[in-house]
Amino acid sequence: MSPCVIIVMGVAGCGKTTIGALLAEKLGWQFSDADEFHPAANVAKMSAGQPLNDDDRTPWLQGIRDHITDCLSRDEGAVVTCSALKKVYRDVIRVDPARVKFVHLHGSRELLWERISGREGHFMKPAMLDSQLATLEIPEDALKVDITPDPDAIVATIRDSLSL
Numbered sequence: 001m002s003p004c005v006i007i008v009m010g011v012a013g014c015g016k017t018t019i020g021a022l023l024a025e026k027l028g029w030q031f032s033d034a035d036e037f038h039p040a041a042n043v044a045k046m047s048a049g050q051p052l053n054d055d056d057r058t059p060w061l062q063g064i065r066d067h068i069t070d071c072l073s074r075d076e077g078a079v080v081t082c083s084a085l086k087k088v089y090r091d092v093i094r095v096d097p098a099r100v101k102f103v104h105l106h107g108s109r110e111l112l113w114e115r116i117s118g119r120e121g122h123f124m125k126p127a128m129l130d131s132q133l134a135t136l137e138i139p140e141d142a143l144k145v146d147i148t149p150d151p152d153a154i155v156a157t158i159r160d161s162l163s164l
Contacts, residue, residue, distance in 0.1 A: 037063035102142035
């Protein structure tokens with residue numbers, strides 16, 4: 001298999017960063033968290049408890065797309081987290097359908113709320129979870145992985161399912 005980029009996606013609290021970083025470590029690939037690509041204005045808006053709109057997301061998605069394109073052009077495997085809630089967002093960052101694979105982490109609202117509520121110092125506020133759940137368009141072309149098991153088991157499922 002030629003190097004690819006795995007996008008670990010889902011709503012806040014699903015474990016994108018934990019799973020993405022662990023998967024990248026196990027594969028020996030580069031890891032990037034989508035939060036790194038947000039302009040300061042987006043972080044300020046989310047920190048104030050305001051959800052982003054599609055105009056806010058445009059430069060963020062373009063930054064992620066550019067990063068993915070760069071990794072693929074160097075034939076480097078990478079893991080990138082991104083909420084990628086809407087199909088149109090996924091379409092922006094899916095620069096090569098054969099080499100960009102989506103993994104959708106999902107779980108119950110109760111578990112997600114519990115995880116978000118336990119965070120300290122993160123710009124994503126618990127009250128924004130319902131907005132994300134309402135926005136989420138369940139991907140048909142992603143590997144769907146339940147977040148209930150421990151991170152090592154989730155990563156093993158991803159690796160087995162994608163033959164990594």
